[in-house]
Amino acid sequence: MNLKELISHFDEMKVLVIGDVFLDKYYYYDPSLGEPSLETNLIPTIVTKKIFTPGAAGNIAKNLALLGAQVFLIGIIGKDGDGHELLKALRRFKVNTEYIVRSYDRKTQFYTKFININENIEDKPRVDFINKCPISVEEEQMMIKNVEEVVKQVDAVIVMDQTDIEELGTITDNLRRKLKDLRVNLPNKIFFADSRKRIWQFPGFFIKPNAKEIRILVENIIGKSKKLPNVVFAQKYAPKISRKMGSPMCITLGEEGSLIVDDKNSVRIWTPKVKIRDVCGAGDAFTSAYVLALLVDNKYERKPDLISASILGNLAASICVSQVGTGEVRKDDILKKIIPMPVKEVYHPDIYLINPFAVWEKVRFIIFDFDGTLSLLREGWEKVMEPVMIEAITGSRDLPIAHLKKIKEKIKRVIDQTTGVQTIIQMEGLVDMVREEGLVPDKEIKSALEYKKIYNDRILRIVLDRMQEVKSGKKDREDFLIKGSMDFLKALRNKNITLFLASGTDRIDVLREANFLGIDNFFNGGIYGALESYEEYSKEKVIREIIDSNSLKGNELLVIGDGPVEIEKGKENSALTVGVASDEKFGCGWNMKKIERLKRSGADLLIPDFTMWEVFMGKLFKP
Numbered sequence: 226m227n228l229k230e231l232i233s234h235f236d237e238m239k240v241l242v243i244g245d246v247f248l249d250k251y252y253y254y255d256p257s258l259g260e261p262s263l264e265t266n267l268i269p270t271i272v273t274k275k276i277f278t279p280g281a282a283g284n285i286a287k288n289l290a291l292l293g294a295q296v297f298l299i300g301i302i303g304k305d306g307d308g309h310e311l312l313k314a315l316r317r318f319k320v321n322t323e324y325i326v327r328s329y330d331r332k333t334q335f336y337t338k339f340i341n342i343n344e345n346i347e348d349k350p351r352v353d354f355i356n357k358c359p360i361s362v363e364e365e366q367m368m369i370k371n372v373e374e375v376v377k378q379v380d381a382v383i384v385m386d387q388t389d390i391e392e393l394g395t396i397t398d399n400l401r402r403k404l405k406d407l408r409v410n411l412p413n414k415i416f417f418a419d420s421r422k423r424i425w426q427f428p429g430f431f432i433k434p435n436a437k438e439i440r441i442l443v444e445n446i447i448g449k450s451k452k453l454p455n456v457v458f459a460q461k462y463a464p465k466i467s468r469k470m471g472s473p474m475c476i477t478l479g480e481e482g483s484l485i486v487d488d489k490n491s492v493r494i495w496t497p498k499v500k501i502r503d504v505c506g507a508g509d510a511f512t513s514a515y516v517l518a519l520l521v522d523n524k525y526e527r528k529p530d531l532i533s534a535s536i537l538g539n540l541a542a543s544i545c546v547s548q549v550g551t552g553e554v555r556k557d558d559i560l561k562k563i564i565p566m567p568v569k570e571v572y573h574p575d576i577y578l579i580n581p582f583a584v585w586e587k588v589r590f591i592i593f594d595f596d597g598t599l600s601l602l603r604e605g606w607e608k609v610m611e612p613v614m615i616e617a618i619t620g621s622r623d624l625p626i627a628h629l630k631k632i633k634e635k636i637k638r639v640i641d642q643t644t645g646v647q648t649i650i651q652m653e654g655l656v657d658m659v660r661e662e663g664l665v666p667d668k669e670i671k672s673a674l675e676y677k678k679i680y681n682d683r684i685l686r687i688v689l690d691r692m693q694e695v696k697s698g699k700k701d702r703e704d705f706l707i708k709g710s711m712d713f714l715k716a717l718r719n720k721n722i723t724l725f726l727a728s729g730t731d732r733i734d735v736l737r738e739a740n741f742l743g744i745d746n747f748f749n750g751g752i753y754g755a756l757e758s759y760e761e762y763s764k765e766k767v768i769r770e771i772i773d774s775n776s777l778k779g780n781e782l783l784v785i786g787d788g789p790v791e792i793e794k795g796k797e798n799s800a801l802t803v804g805v806a807s808d809e810k811f812g813c814g815w816n817m818k819k820i821e822r823l824k825r826s827g828a829d830l831l832i833p834d835f836t837m838w839e840v841f842m843g844k845l846f847k848p
Contacts, residue, residue: 518537591725782801816833
């Protein structure tokens with residue numbers, strides 16, 4: 226079925242939602258009203274409007290009903306005023322509340338949110354009420370009895386286990402065991418579980434952890450994990466979790482869409498870009514559309530299509546975040562928003578695809594940055610440049626700790642932002658910083674060339690020491706290359722792709738170091754580096770020259786680098802860009818700081834190293 230056909234069958238579905246039920250209270254206040262209290266001098270919050278809506282499991286029930294499903298809700302609320310308001314709110318959305326347990330001992334739980342009427346945003350701390358005692362045995366038995374009765378009438382069961390403290394929640398051990406038994410004994414029904422902190426307790430259920438919850442899952446099922454960006458973490462660990470739990474899985478990744486994992490493969494699905502007003506309720510909106518789509522397939526004896534379900538979930542979530550509060554998403558809203566959504570197979574867990582529209586097959590020319598992208602001979606150059614800059618700015622004077630800290634922070638920012646530019650340009654910036662700080666007399670301020678010489682002398686000592694380690698046999702040349710570099714370069718040349726090397730380091734040093742590492746012969750297009758007259762050379766000039774002299778279209782040129790300069794200039798000239806966010810200490814693996822820097826610069830794709838070069842050649846650069 227296509228997406229519109231799936232939606233057309235939503236109103237045939239019957240769903241049981243069971244779990245923690247809350248009342249969401251929205252108080253709209255006018256910040257211009259209210260005088261300080263005579264007793265406390267505190268300014269009161271003057272409310273001009275209030276809205277009560279179902280929250281937590283109640284919000285899922287509301288969303289399902291808005292999408293056309295017949296919904297039964299099981300949970301426990303107090304026999305109090307808030308419970309009365311919650312039932313009214315649920316019935317307003319035509320949710321069946323007959324099986325909700327009313328308690329004299331427990332109060333109705335609620336979240337209270339304050340919305341500024343001028344800004345239409347929530348800008349005050351929430352006021353919440355959470356029960357601090359577990360439900361009674363009698364109440365638990367009533368819910369189990371209700372589940373046994375209702376499950377016969379529905380096509381699916383959605384479990385919402387939202388309470389942080391397990392003992393205080395609706396989903397008790399006994400109730401969870403009952404639900405797990407029902408899933409096994411009723412294989413033709415869809416069982417879905419959503420739990421913030423205990424999703425591993427629902428093996429075999431369809432599950433939808435978000436970026437935070439997948440980390441909790443991994444911690445409890447696999448144990449220790451690596452520090453990775455959300456997308457890469459999900460790509461790396463979700464298939465293992467899915468296999469161990471026997472659960473088809475969808476990981477929601479916010480603005481980066483979702484990841485679908487089943488017994489065969491992993492697929493990334495992007496979400497439409499929208500103006501975000503309030504993320505609250507987006508996960509519930511996703512769940513409602515996602516589960517209903519799975520249900521339609523299941524009811525019509527088809528294998529549930531997780532991709533179509535996830536696309537509808539993404540659309541529902543994107544509509545929800547454009548509204549204030551938990552939102553209201555209807556079938557017509559989704560139908561109006563249906564557009565082609567990028568869907569890409571995950572070729573390798575360490576390939577972090579950012580731009581799904583990039584076309585890689587036409588690449589004929591590639592420009593590589595050198596230091597940090599291929600070569601590790603200058604690994605740690607930032608720690609060499611930083612003290613050079615500190616000494617220049619302070620004149621080696623002792624400064625108050627706070628002042629020195631401020632200078633160091635500024636230097637770190639400058640180095641981070643100028644990674645990839647010519648050293649002389651960084652030193653010109655240093656001259657400006659020395660003058661701006663005013664700690665060094667004008668006659669003692671050196672020229673940019675003099676500062677560059679100080680830096681070059683220090684970094685070259687490190688480079689020569691590392692070369693000597695290779696010559697003495699202590700290390701191999703490839704120890705000073707990003708992992709997989711040599712094999713990747715060989716494969717590219719065998720494919721007759723023209724390669725260029727362009728560095729911000731002086732050309733004479735780049736030539737010597739590339740030759741020492743044994744990679745200079747791969748660059749049949751040329752090796753570029755900084756010249757004495759820096760106006761004659763820049764990475765942007767190299768990019769423009771290659772494009773113009775070869776009459777290239779954007780996707781025929783690829784720029785690969787670890788710094789913002791080459792990525793930004795590549796994007797400005799419509800080239801494809803790959804950011805190498807490598808941990809240079811090890812020559813492989815992810816550097817989290819580089820990831821954010823390269824994403825901001827506009828990289829189409831990120832990798833930690835070149836160890837997956839065969840995937841590149843087989844999938845991305847296929848003819």
